[in-house]
Amino acid sequence: MLETFITSFKLQNTYRTNSIIYSIKQLPLIKRILPNSLYKNKGLKIFANIISILWEIISIFIGKIIYIAAMIFGPLSWYNGNGADIFLHLFTFLTLAGGVLNTYMLNPSKDKYYAIVLMNINARKYGLSNYYYQLIKLVIGFLPFTILFGRIVGVPLLLGILLPFFVLAIKLIVMNLCLYKFKKTNTAISENLPTKFVWSFVGICLLLAYGLPAINVTINSIIFLCVFVIAMILGIYSLVKIHNFKDYRKMYKQILTETNVYIQEKVNGTQPIKDNSLKQIELDKKYTSKKKGFAYFHELFVKRHKKILTEAVKKQSVVILILIIAMIIGITINEDFKTKTNNFLLVYLPYFVFVMYLINRSSTVTTAMFMNCDHSMLTYRIYRTPKVILGMFKERLKTLITINLLPAFLIGGGLALLLYLSGGTDNHINYLILFVSIIAMSIFFSVHYLVMYYLLQPYNVNTEMKSSTYKAVQGLTYIVSWYMIQIKMPIFTFGIATIVFCIAYSLISLLIAYKYAPKTFKLRV
Numbered sequence: 001m002l003e004t005f006i007t008s009f010k011l012q013n014t015y016r017t018n019s020i021i022y023s024i025k026q027l028p029l030i031k032r033i034l035p036n037s038l039y040k041n042k043g044l045k046i047f048a049n050i051i052s053i054l055w056e057i058i059s060i061f062i063g064k065i066i067y068i069a070a071m072i073f074g075p076l077s078w079y080n081g082n083g084a085d086i087f088l089h090l091f092t093f094l095t096l097a098g099g100v101l102n103t104y105m106l107n108p109s110k111d112k113y114y115a116i117v118l119m120n121i122n123a124r125k126y127g128l129s130n131y132y133y134q135l136i137k138l139v140i141g142f143l144p145f146t147i148l149f150g151r152i153v154g155v156p157l158l159l160g161i162l163l164p165f166f167v168l169a170i171k172l173i174v175m176n177l178c179l180y181k182f183k184k185t186n187t188a189i190s191e192n193l194p195t196k197f198v199w200s201f202v203g204i205c206l207l208l209a210y211g212l213p214a215i216n217v218t219i220n221s222i223i224f225l226c227v228f229v230i231a232m233i234l235g236i237y238s239l240v241k242i243h244n245f246k247d248y249r250k251m252y253k254q255i256l257t258e259t260n261v262y263i264q265e266k267v268n269g270t271q272p273i274k275d276n277s278l279k280q281i282e283l284d285k286k287y288t289s290k291k292k293g294f295a296y297f298h299e300l301f302v303k304r305h306k307k308i309l310t311e312a313v314k315k316q317s318v319v320i321l322i323l324i325i326a327m328i329i330g331i332t333i334n335e336d337f338k339t340k341t342n343n344f345l346l347v348y349l350p351y352f353v354f355v356m357y358l359i360n361r362s363s364t365v366t367t368a369m370f371m372n373c374d375h376s377m378l379t380y381r382i383y384r385t386p387k388v389i390l391g392m393f394k395e396r397l398k399t400l401i402t403i404n405l406l407p408a409f410l411i412g413g414g415l416a417l418l419l420y421l422s423g424g425t426d427n428h429i430n431y432l433i434l435f436v437s438i439i440a441m442s443i444f445f446s447v448h449y450l451v452m453y454y455l456l457q458p459y460n461v462n463t464e465m466k467s468s469t470y471k472a473v474q475g476l477t478y479i480v481s482w483y484m485i486q487i488k489m490p491i492f493t494f495g496i497a498t499i500v501f502c503i504a505y506s507l508i509s510l511l512i513a514y515k516y517a518p519k520t521f522k523l524r525v
Contacts, residue, residue, distance in 0.1 A: 004125035064141040070354075070485060073149045078344060079213040080336035082220075083153035089218040091146075091163055092227065093209035097202045099170040101194065103178060104134040106255060113256045116249070123249035128242070135171060139164040159221060166228050169235030176238030179245050188254040203319065207326075214330035214337050294391035301373055302399055309365055309403055316359050316407045324414035331422045342422035345415060346430075349437065349494045350487040352411070356441040357481035359407050362400050362449030363474075369396065370459050378523045386518035393454055393517060397510075400446040408442035425491070433495035440502035448477065451509040454517040460524040467524065 072090045079086050105127055112130075115121040142164035150160035182188050189195065194202075212218060219227070291299050302309060331338035377383040412435040419425060419434060452474075458467035465471070487494075 004122060004129050060137045060141040065145050068145045068149050074485060078340060080340060081216055084155045085218040085220045086213050087150060087153045087155055088224045089213060090209050092219055093205045095167050095170050097205035099174040100198050100201055103175050105131045105175055106178060108255050116252050117256050123252050127248045135168055139168055142167060162228055166231055169231040172235040172238040176241045182251055188251045211326050294388055295395050298392060298395040305372060313361055313403055313406055317410055320407055320410045327418055338422050341418060345419045346491060347488045349491050350484040350489055353441060353484035354481045356445060360404055360445040362446050365400060366449055366453040384522060389518050389521050390514060397450055400450055401443055404442045404446050408439050412438035427492060430491040434491050437495040437498045440499045444502040444505060447506040447509055451513045454513050454521045457521050
């Protein structure tokens with residue numbers, strides 16, 4: 001098994017190294033200078049290898065610190081109570097949610113496809129060796145931060161050490177249940193296509209995680225230790241079952257299809273899977289439109305794909321509404337929670353930049369537009385003419401803004417209502433600014449992603465993402481949005497600045513898109 005892991009690690013590193021060289025070659029200006037023989041350059045390959053290994057080391061820790069800081073440590077300020085108990089409470093329920101969303105083994109990654117399907121490497125040895133490696137990285141990555149953040153809020157050192165092993169146990173239990181289900185039903189489900197049950201379970205875990213502390217109900221250290229002992233016993237049992245499972249090749253044969261592997265680009269935000277989206281297209285209904293030209297074409301597309309475009313937004317809106325109602329109940333029955341909510345809303349408007357980034361559907365919708373429309377239409381010369389491109393751009397911008405406005409209205413209105421009910425503000429214009437700034441953020445992300453899609457169109461004919469510039473802009477968008485969590489600023493100051501920035505950015509971006517989109521909106525090779 002060790003030999004198989006070494007082979008797989010070399011394969012992954014080679015793939016990552018070539019991807020780094022490819023990304024360098026795709027950068028503007030540089031790509032015209034560098035020749036195709038770049039992949040043969042030993043010096044550059046050594047450099048790319050070093051970057052690859054450094055990234056492997058950094059990736060062990062960076063995701064964990066962001067996760068604990070943003071999802072657990074940051075929200076502690078919302079609640080009044082024992083910080084250590086709330087930390088353990090949030091960590092426990094978020095671990096349960098993460099356990100079903102990320103199994104590692106059921107992720108249809110390209111390296112698995114290359115190794116198991118194309119190179120015919122032993123599926124059991126490959127799957128297990130890489131799975132164990134991921135689990136080891138998980139424990140190593142979590143350990144310093146569960147201890148550090150835990151000690152800051154008063155979690156005993158022993159519990160801080162045990163927390164990563166609790167995550168490990170939950171991962172093993174969930175994976176064992178997935179293998180048991182496969183044995184019973186002979187059906188393997190990619191983790192990139194979560195079922196309704198999975199999403200429901202995650203929703204319940206999030207509600208329990210963030211809702212219960214608002215009414216002073218939390219898991220204390222004694223309860224956590226009891227849960228931990230049970231999880232470890234089940235985890236050890238699950239480890240034995242996972243190790244002895246025989247049908248890994250049969251399972252991977254179902255998961256590692258070309259559709260799942262090549263269309264899925266999870267790390268770059270491309271969530272829709274082509275097969276899944278095709279099932280949601282309503283071709284059996286006779287939709288019509290009174291519009292003409294590209295407006296007619298776009299309206300038919302929207303009507304036939306309304307499940308893909310709007311279903312997630314409706315679910316988001318329901319969750320947002322439930323959270324707002326829960327917050328209203330919390331500030332009604334708990335005076336301390338009411339005071340903290342008011343204090344939070346008065347200075348933490350920047351926090352909602354990250355929230356609006358997370359819920360905005362523009363990245364997913366533009367991907368759906370490519371997979372179910374532009375993927376085919378860009379092969380026709382008439383579809384690439386400036387008049388059609390700009391006409392479709394205008395119609396799509398209207399659609400994107402409309403789709404994202406529903407949750408934005410609920411969040412903006414909900415925050416203004418919560419501010420009023422939790423004690424209000426001396427400056428009444430803050431209510432309006434709070435609402436309008438959330439709407440401005442929503443419009444900003446709608447414009448940003450559509451302009452980015454048209455200027456940097458990242459996909460090739462096989463729906464693979466091939467633009468390193470697009471990935472870099474995506475990453476920068478995430479970093480800036482996440483950084484906003486750390487900022488405290490009065491509603492009036494940040495709200496006005498946000499509204500002005502969003503208007504200016506949108507106007508400038510639209511002008512640039514109108515000028516350059518006819519040249520840049522094309523299939524990549």
